Amino acid sequence: MVRLKSAADLEKKRAQILSKRDPNKPCITVCSGTGCHALGSDKVHQAIVSELSRNGLKSKVDVRRTGCHGFCERGPIVVIFPAEICYLGVKPGDVPEVVSKTSADKELVDRLLYKDASGERIAHEGEIPFYKHQRRIVFGSNRLIDPKNIDDYIALGGYSALAKVLFEMSPEEVLETVKRANLRGRGGGGFPAGAKWETTRNAPGDIKYVVVNADEGDPGAFMDRSLLEGNPHSVLEGLIIGAYAIGSHEGFVYVRQEYPLAVSNLTLALSQVREYGLLGKNILGSGFDFDVGVHRGAGAFVSGESSALMTAIEGIVGEPRPKYIRTAVSGIWERPTNLNNVETWANVPLIINNGSDWFASIGTEGSKGTKIFSLVGKVNNTGLVEVPMGMTLREIIYTIGGGIRQGKKFKAVQTGGPSGGCLPESLIDLPVDFDELTKAGSMMGSGGMIVVDEDTCMADLARYFTTFLADESCGKCIPCRVGLEQMVTILDRICGGEGETGDIELLEELSEVVQDVSLCALGQTAPNPVLSTIRYFRDEYEAHIEQKRCPAGVCKALISYYIDPNKCSACGICLRECPVEAISGAKNLVHIIDQEKCTKCNTCFEVCPTRFSAVVKISGEPVPAALPLGTEVVRKKGKRE
Amino acid sequence: MKKVRLNIDGKDVEAKEGMTLLEAARDAGIHIPTLCYHEKLAPYGACRLCTVEISRNGETRLVTSCVYNVENGLVVRTDSPKVIKMRKMLLELMLASAPVLSELASQYGVEKPRFKAEVTQCILCGLCVRYCAEVKGANAITFVGRGVNRRVAFIDEVVSTGVCMDCRECFGLCPTGKIPRETDGASFEGITVQAVLARTPW
Amino acid sequence: MARGKAKARSIYKSSAKEKSRGGKATPTQTIMGSERVPESVLTRVSDKLGIPVSQVSHMVETIGRVAQEAGDTDRIVEKYRGDKAALIQILLEIQRENRWLPRDVLMSVSKNLGVPIGRAYRIATFYKAFSLTPQGRHQVSVCMGTACHVRGAPRLLDRVASTLSINPGETSPDQKFTLHTVNCLGCCALGPVIVVDGDYHGNPTPKEVERIINRCD
Numbered sequence A: 001m002v003r004l005k006s007a008a009d010l011e012k013k014r015a016q017i018l019s020k021r022d023p024n025k026p027c028i029t030v031c032s033g034t035g036c037h038a039l040g041s042d043k044v045h046q047a048i049v050s051e052l053s054r055n056g057l058k059s060k061v062d063v064r065r066t067g068c069h070g071f072c073e074r075g076p077i078v079v080i081f082p083a084e085i086c087y088l089g090v091k092p093g094d095v096p097e098v099v100s101k102t103s104a105d106k107e108l109v110d111r112l113l114y115k116d117a118s119g120e121r122i123a124h125e126g127e128i129p130f131y132k133h134q135r136r137i138v139f140g141s142n143r144l145i146d147p148k149n150i151d152d153y154i155a156l157g158g159y160s161a162l163a164k165v166l167f168e169m170s171p172e173e174v175l176e177t178v179k180r181a182n183l184r185g186r187g188g189g190g191f192p193a194g195a196k197w198e199t200t201r202n203a204p205g206d207i208k209y210v211v212v213n214a215d216e217g218d219p220g221a222f223m224d225r226s227l228l229e230g231n232p233h234s235v236l237e238g239l240i241i242g243a244y245a246i247g248s249h250e251g252f253v254y255v256r257q258e259y260p261l262a263v264s265n266l267t268l269a270l271s272q273v274r275e276y277g278l279l280g281k282n283i284l285g286s287g288f289d290f291d292v293g294v295h296r297g298a299g300a301f302v303s304g305e306s307s308a309l310m311t312a313i314e315g316i317v318g319e320p321r322p323k324y325i326r327t328a329v330s331g332i333w334e335r336p337t338n339l340n341n342v343e344t345w346a347n348v349p350l351i352i353n354n355g356s357d358w359f360a361s362i363g364t365e366g367s368k369g370t371k372i373f374s375l376v377g378k379v380n381n382t383g384l385v386e387v388p389m390g391m392t393l394r395e396i397i398y399t400i401g402g403g404i405r406q407g408k409k410f411k412a413v414q415t416g417g418p419s420g421g422c423l424p425e426s427l428i429d430l431p432v433d434f435d436e437l438t439k440a441g442s443m444m445g446s447g448g449m450i451v452v453d454e455d456t457c458m459a460d461l462a463r464y465f466t467t468f469l470a471d472e473s474c475g476k477c478i479p480c481r482v483g484l485e486q487m488v489t490i491l492d493r494i495c496g497g498e499g500e501t502g503d504i505e506l507l508e509e510l511s512e513v514v515q516d517v518s519l520c521a522l523g524q525t526a527p528n529p530v531l532s533t534i535r536y537f538r539d540e541y542e543a544h545i546e547q548k549r550c551p552a553g554v555c556k557a558l559i560s561y562y563i564d565p566n567k568c569s570a571c572g573i574c575l576r577e578c579p580v581e582a583i584s585g586a587k588n589l590v591h592i593i594d595q596e597k598c599t600k601c602n603t604c605f606e607v608c609p610t611r612f613s614a615v616v617k618i619s620g621e622p623v624p625a626a627l628p629l630g631t632e633v634v635r636k637k638g639k640r641e
Numbered sequence B: 001m002k003k004v005r006l007n008i009d010g011k012d013v014e015a016k017e018g019m020t021l022l023e024a025a026r027d028a029g030i031h032i033p034t035l036c037y038h039e040k041l042a043p044y045g046a047c048r049l050c051t052v053e054i055s056r057n058g059e060t061r062l063v064t065s066c067v068y069n070v071e072n073g074l075v076v077r078t079d080s081p082k083v084i085k086m087r088k089m090l091l092e093l094m095l096a097s098a099p100v101l102s103e104l105a106s107q108y109g110v111e112k113p114r115f116k117a118e119v120t121q122c123i124l125c126g127l128c129v130r131y132c133a134e135v136k137g138a139n140a141i142t143f144v145g146r147g148v149n150r151r152v153a154f155i156d157e158v159v160s161t162g163v164c165m166d167c168r169e170c171f172g173l174c175p176t177g178k179i180p181r182e183t184d185g186a187s188f189e190g191i192t193v194q195a196v197l198a199r200t201p202w
Numbered sequence C: 001m002a003r004g005k006a007k008a009r010s011i012y013k014s015s016a017k018e019k020s021r022g023g024k025a026t027p028t029q030t031i032m033g034s035e036r037v038p039e040s041v042l043t044r045v046s047d048k049l050g051i052p053v054s055q056v057s058h059m060v061e062t063i064g065r066v067a068q069e070a071g072d073t074d075r076i077v078e079k080y081r082g083d084k085a086a087l088i089q090i091l092l093e094i095q096r097e098n099r100w101l102p103r104d105v106l107m108s109v110s111k112n113l114g115v116p117i118g119r120a121y122r123i124a125t126f127y128k129a130f131s132l133t134p135q136g137r138h139q140v141s142v143c144m145g146t147a148c149h150v151r152g153a154p155r156l157l158d159r160v161a162s163t164l165s166i167n168p169g170e171t172s173p174d175q176k177f178t179l180h181t182v183n184c185l186g187c188c189a190l191g192p193v194i195v196v197d198g199d200y201h202g203n204p205t206p207k208e209v210e211r212i213i214n215r216c217d
Helices: A007-019 A034-038 A041-054 A092-105 A140-144 A150-155 A160-168 A171-181 A193-202 A223-230 A232-246 A260-275 A306-313 A342-354 A356-360 A393-400 A434-439 A458-472 A478-495 A503-517 A521-525 A528-546 A573-577 A603-607 B021-027 B081-097 B099-107 B127-136 B163-167 B178-182 B193-199 C016-020 C039-049 C053-079 C084-098 C103-113 C117-126 C146-150 C153-164 C206-214
Strands: A027-031 A062-066 A078-081 A085-087 A209-214 A250-255 A291-296 A337-341 A370-377 A383-388 A410-415 A421-424 A448-453 A559-563 A583-586 A589-593 A615-619 B003-008 B011-016 B051-056 B059-064 B075-077 B141-144 B151-154 C010-012 C138-143 C177-182 C193-196 C199-202
Touching: A007 A150, A007 A160, A027 A041, A027 A092, A034 A041, A034 A223, A034 C199, A041 A062, A041 A092, A062 A140, A078 A092, A085 A092, A140 A223, A150 A232, A150 A260, A160 A232, A160 A342, A171 A193, A171 A232, A171 A342, A171 A356, A193 A232, A193 A337, A209 A223, A209 A232, A209 A306, A209 A342, A223 A232, A223 A260, A223 A342, A223 A370, A232 A250, A232 A260, A232 A337, A232 A342, A250 A260, A250 A306, A260 A291, A291 C084, A306 A337, A337 A342, A342 A356, A370 A393, A370 C146, A383 A393, A393 A410, A393 A448, A410 A458, A410 A528, A421 A458, A421 A528, A448 C146, A458 A478, A458 A528, A458 C146, A478 A503, A478 A521, A478 A528, A478 B081, A503 A521, A503 A528, A503 B081, A559 A589, A559 A603, A573 A583, A573 A603, A603 A615, B003 B021, B011 B021, B051 B081, B059 B081, B081 B099, B127 B141, B141 B193, B141 C117, B151 B193, C039 C053, C053 C084, C053 C103, C084 C103, C084 C117, C103 C117, C138 C153, C146 C153, C153 C177, C153 C206, C193 C206
Parallel strands: A027 A062, A209 A250, A209 A337, A250 A291, A370 A448, B003 B075, C138 C177
Antiparallel strands: A027 A078, A078 A085, A370 A383, A410 A421, A410 A448, A559 A615, A583 A589, B003 B011, B051 B059, B051 B075, B141 B151, C138 C193, C193 C199
């Protein structure tokens, strides 16, 4: 690669790349994010390459492995350009047909197309309801580029924002633009990025640092992973622009080690960017020096907290520090450090290219721009969605998410990860907005949006989050370390059938000290799941405690499995599948579960054919007395013999 | 050095810029309880006992006085009902794993804790670890583990050089007396990293 | 095993006599890597030094292992140019290549970098990525992220744990498997997810779990 020594060089390079590309040439793209990879997209890609080769089509049809498309529920995803035909759930066996129909017949493989509720097939990616209602200004480029090839990013206009900033704007002007756009942090805090940049810029000291927080510890959130894997350059470009505005010459990307593909794509991107002279000394001949180091996490949620992360970069165990002196003033090695989330940085080139007014025209009064959410849990369309701030939860969950799986009933949506709260159906028309979500007792957080249904126990969910946080607590301060442990003990008792009157009040009392006196944000927000579920689902807690009943049928200690003799048809499946041989019965004889042996593994419930649905979960009342052994099953025409 | 004027518990106090609320209060003869604070060590903020309530521009919040710097016009309450409530709760939580603190706890009206925990007689104030690192430079004792599994442990390789036997200055610092008790007769065996690793869940 | 291993030193070369005995020469034995020193040599050393053969064998293995680890450690520390701030990164690489962090490695890395050994212990016991005991040849991870949790991850974990006969965090006695729980791998659409040696499997049935485990040799 030839080093680019000026803005003009970059434009020449861009023109050169584009001149070699024919927008009308068919290109088969295969989504290669971790999700599709787990579903076998590698094999699909290989099959496509072989098939094209076999048919002598290598020069006629391009193949490209792209970043994550977001529709993870339906992977592996293959999109054919230029028509943007979208094939879902593609297997290697489908490839010959895809290739032949694309190149020769220009027909469609119907069975791989999206089918909507009325049975209509939708061919174009943009028309699929999942995508149609999104606004993918940040995430959209993933599907157009191969993250391992910087030329794809440049072809789309990449690094033009950087060139504009270096040669046409002063650092102060960049700062003003970001401030006017009102870009708020996308990692959870929602703090105005422009203000943070300004504090860092104005802090005393010549050496300043910029950091990308790619620790993404919230379980259920994978937006940052997909951005970093799928379009690392968007993040890097934003980072370099920020460094210029702040006056920093050294940056760090802190990536959690559970994301090996993100680490490797990022490392490759960095080497390509350096080769082109877009990173390092004298970037594009502007005189601005800046370089970046990659630092991997080692498996601790708390190290994603900004002061802890900076301590880890110093090579010391990543524990939070008391935050009265902001890290923007005293951060890594006590030097001014500006830390922002992956998605925050990725928005910067867009703001520079399109202007702060454009950015501020999207979203609500207090929350500008878009937000990428990981919509997961009991929805039909699991995946990553990018929507303008202000869209309602209802629209996201139903119109984009396709509603609740298996026709079940919506119960709650959890936003903000372990620091957030659960919102019930009554709040489903709430707009996604930093302040609105906080007012309701939850928060935006990094973008995790977990939908739960009638089969989810809210006390169990609160216990899950609190256990997670207690496990991840660094243990330095007493309220978090001991307080959370005690809250887990109480929640274990409640879910274990040993709840006592007064437990809810004790949980609230502990929550107060943990929330108000903990050293860092982990502890300070840790009681949110418990408090929000008590606020909106108190009756469930009370059922567990007073009636020893789990309304959702989840808490093992409070449920019993029972085969309804009126529905059992003695098919024998549950008897065979029971791992502890707790079911007795025979052909034509009602099957009976031995409650002493039953381990509540749920297998019988899962395997009983839907047309019988004979296995039921009973909670809060005793299991009906077993019928005498040898009782016959209901036979033909529903009459008992 | 610039002077800062603030109000603590109704008393007008003059402090030097860069001082913490705790230092300013002590200078003015106002008592704030602490467990993990030591003049020779960088403030740590682990025990949270020194929590106080500050008000400014009509807004009130809780801060840890050992790490919060004085500011002009700050109104501080070291014994408001909220602060007392929080202190009591902290002591009750500490008492569960360090029953030896019962005397201090009863001073704040905390008798029998409602909580059960593994009795380690350690509140992880870190005085031993920090003193050995910052004052002695020996780094003979460290933290291992995370969360409720966090423990203090002497480094076998350093103890075996005999340097701890000669020093033993951390013994007097330990607010629960755990260190002198568990090294009774100057045997560090039970409390070294290898020993702790052998008996903890992970 | 580790890439770029230091070249093995041979301690025993086949003699001409051995070669003439029937064509196949005794292969050059090494003390590095997994090849073993022949029994005859162990016996001779045992006789010479007056110590049991088992002790000689143990020493040979230890020398091999330590030499290997020392070579790896030095190489990794050098890669980071002795930068103290890279301590966590260095330990991550050693953990990945070696499958665990032996005590003497922690000591030598601390010494090499000029940091107190307590810092290395603190890091090694704080983060989930590190193990102070040898891990199994096959790494099995069950995702316990929120999305997987609501889709039944605890039950999947129970099934996997009982199939392997170990609890999360444990290694099987034959050092074949180590079972981990992970807090979110980021493939929530597949949930609940189990990863075996880097291969992802979504929502496996109990039979599939058995099949996946049995495929590991």
